Amino acid sequence: MTLPSHGSNPHYLYEALEIEMPESVLDFSANINPLGPPLRIKEQWSGFFEGILQYPDPHAIELTKSIAKKEALPEQSVLMGNGGAEIIMLVANGLANQRVLIIQPAFAEYAEACLAAGCKVDFHQLDAPGWQLDLERLIPRLPEYDAIFLCTPNNPTGVSFKRDTVRELIIECQKANCLVVLDEAFYDFTEDAFSYASLINAFPHLLILRSMTKIFAIPGLRLGYLLASPDIIKRVRNYKPHWSVNHVALEVGKICLAEDAYMRKTRDYIVWQKQKLFRFYEEQGLDVSDSTVNFYLVKDESLSLFPFLLKKGIVPRHTYNFPGLDGRWLRFAVKSEHDNEALMEGVRQWRKQGSVL
Ligand SMILES: Cc1ncc(COP(=O)(O)O)c(C=O)c1O
Structure with a gap:
């Protein structure tokens, strides 16, 4: 099995893992400004x-x-x-x-x-x-x-x-x-x-x-x-x-x-969303990287969060091709409030079904 070496284009990931791709997915694997283009x-x-x-x-x-x-x-x-x-x-x-x-x-x-x-x-x-x-x-x-x-x-x-x-x-x-x-x-x-x-x-x-x-x-x-x-x-x-x-x-x-104003708005948005996300991960007992930007790593030592989210149509970026991370961390883009809420709900469900950290 060869996983794609980059984020985005999630159908390649589903194909490689032989997981059926849901009709609509939320792609957290590419680190793009959640506000969209100016x-x-x-x-x-x-x-x-x-x-x-x-x-x-x-x-x-x-x-x-x-x-x-x-x-x-x-x-x-x-x-x-x-x-x-x-x-x-x-x-x-x-x-x-x-x-x-x-x-x-x-x-x-x-x-x-x-x-x-x-x-x-x-x-x-x-x-x-x-x-x-x-x-x-x-x-x-x-x-x-x-x-x-x-x-x-x-x-x-x-x-x-x-x-x-x-x-x-x-x-x-x-x-x-x-x-x-x-x-x-x-x-x-x-x-x-x-x-x-x-x-x-x-x-x-x-x-x-x-x-x-x-x-x-x-x-x-x-x-x-x-x-x-x-x-x-x-x-x-x-x-x-x-x-x-x-x-x-x-x-x-x-x-x-x-577009200076748009860039300032972007930074404020990222800070705001990251505060909510990081508070959530802390409550869930999950380790995250000390990110200063629009994406971050979450530790997934059990390797089970990745397939769990994919089946729900939530696409993290795997880290199998980053030596030292070896799939045990997942990378997520900071997306819109709606999408970040969906991600948190997915993680919450994974924790509820008895995931081992
Ligand atoms: C660290 C880093 N540098 C450079 C690039 C290339 O970006 P682009 O070719 O889209 O400008 C990427 C794309 O993901 C990246 O993550």
């Missing part, structure tokens, strides 16, 4: 039609300029991509045949992309249940590598690493002549939307990867970008297909950049 996208949608008659701007000039301005970086420090996933692939290609260290648990795509690019890939395992960085063990390893990957806030745990520790790691990597690839795909879901992007000017070995698909709920459209020194951007750009970001995504991206 309204202005829908309002302006028909206006994007004319643009598809031409090739999109291969340099995404307007969006690149706006992002550069927002991040106080030069335009040459921004590269737009077809989702964060394309950026990961481009960075991996830029690292072809080099030695890479991935700090895990982490998004599976780093290893897949780096292996496809012929890199030698090793892992540095963080310990449950805190999953914090342990520099005493990590720093001595750095000289052996050309690049490290770190996802912060982390997917799948939702944990944000201590800021001073990440800064120290960036400094140590510079000393060891090792690139740092920080994946900030979820930074804008944290309460203060903290980012390390301001360090790029001072640290030319730092690459920051961003996704716009999660916070703006446009995973089907695909948009992401890389922030790095102009030299690195130039190198990585060589691997990018010329028109990989389509016209509609570019137009939608411009709308999204002006």
Whole structure:
């Protein structure tokens, strides 16, 4: 049995487990903004039609300029991509045949992309249940590598690493002549939307990867970008297909950049829903990860909660392909109040039927 290595598209999961998929399901396996895309996208949608008659701007000039301005970086420090996933692939290609260290648990795509690019890939395992960085063990390893990957806030745990520790790691990597690839795909879901992007000017070995698909709920459209020194951007750009970001995504991206109020509303909503959820899990005696974002882990040592919920049409993200988690934790997105209530009811029923923790 091979389980899907990503969330979303739940029919693949039901097929793999040979569980009949209920007619309607609530999918908690993809970490998308529960408020849905900003309204202005829908309002302006028909206006994007004319643009598809031409090739999109291969340099995404307007969006690149706006992002550069927002991040106080030069335009040459921004590269737009077809989702964060394309950026990961481009960075991996830029690292072809080099030695890479991935700090895990982490998004599976780093290893897949780096292996496809012929890199030698090793892992540095963080310990449950805190999953914090342990520099005493990590720093001595750095000289052996050309690049490290770190996802912060982390997917799948939702944990944000201590800021001073990440800064120290960036400094140590510079000393060891090792690139740092920080994946900030979820930074804008944290309460203060903290980012390390301001360090790029001072640290030319730092690459920051961003996704716009999660916070703006446009995973089907695909948009992401890389922030790095102009030299690195130039190198990585060589691997990018010329028109990989389509016209509609570019137009939608411009709308999204002006959506500050929507982002604040999103963060408030996530905080509110997480408070209710975490209070519930505590009452039920269940362990959860110390999440700072729009998803979290719940411990399922018995491995029974996963099939129980699936049969009820509630789809968690399994963690069998995250070493160290090994299916014993389940990841859930923070969804709408209605959906979160349904999840809590499902868990309540599982506990009632005598589940062993
Ligand atoms: C940590 C992380 N980085 C990057 C991505 C890629 O996101 P996208 O390609 O949808 O922008 C994902 C998607 O799930 C992710 O979880």
